[in-house]
Amino acid sequence: MNDVGLQKPTPRHFPVSIEMYHVMAEKGVFQPTDRVELIGGGIFEMSPIGSLHARCVEYLSNFLHRLFANEYIVRTQNPIVVADNTEPQPDSSIVKFRDDFYKNAHPTGADTLLVIGVADSSAEFDRSVKFPKYA
Numbered sequence: 001m002n003d004v005g006l007q008k009p010t011p012r013h014f015p016v017s018i019e020m021y022h023v024m025a026e027k028g029v030f031q032p033t034d035r036v037e038l039i040g041g042g043i044f045e046m047s048p049i050g051s052l053h054a055r056c057v058e059y060l061s062n063f064l065h066r067l068f069a070n071e072y073i074v075r076t077q078n079p080i081v082v083a084d085n086t087e088p089q090p091d092s093s094i095v096k097f098r099d100d101f102y103k104n105a106h107p108t109g110a111d112t113l114l115v116i117g118v119a120d121s122s123a124e125f126d127r128s129v130k131f132p133k134y135a
Contacts, residue, residue: 015041018087039130041085047122056118057091064092072097072113079106080115086133092116109134 016024021038030036035046049057057076064074075093082088087106094114095107102111115134119126 013041015085016043017041017085018081021087037079037089038085038087039133044125044129046089050120053118053120060092060116060118064094068094073101073107075107080112081106081108082133083109088130088133090115090134091118 016038018038021043024030024043035048036043037046038044061074061076068074072094073096075090075095077089077091078093079087079089080093080095092114093107093112093116095102095111096113098111117126117130
């Protein structure tokens with residue numbers, strides 16, 4: 001039989017919003033040890049943190065705190081809301097200072113001044129998928 005002219009149906013995609021992502025976490029869909037983040041409506045597993053990666057992030061965090069702690073909030077591996085379906089956890093970010101330190105909601109793109117990702121094994125994914133979302 002000839003498949004010319006027959007198209008396979010495109011698989012359905014069910015995007016996840018930030019609200020759905022948070023409900024999933026609250027309901028135990030993810031284990032406390034699961035390292036996941038929401039990127040473009042998809043839930044992606046994050047790479048394990050190796051010792052070199054941890055050292056670089058800690059060094060960077062210490063450096064940024066010394067430079068900016070009195071004017072901005074320096075966040076380390078905490079979420080920021082980039083869009084309604086993207087909530088990455090950059091290794092470091094600098095956000096506008098707020099007295100409540102974003103108690104009721106994560107900072108948004110409008111609050112974020114700088115995002116830094118330390119990547120070794122995840123460099124290609126970070127460059128091609130995550131970083132365009134930050135822009």
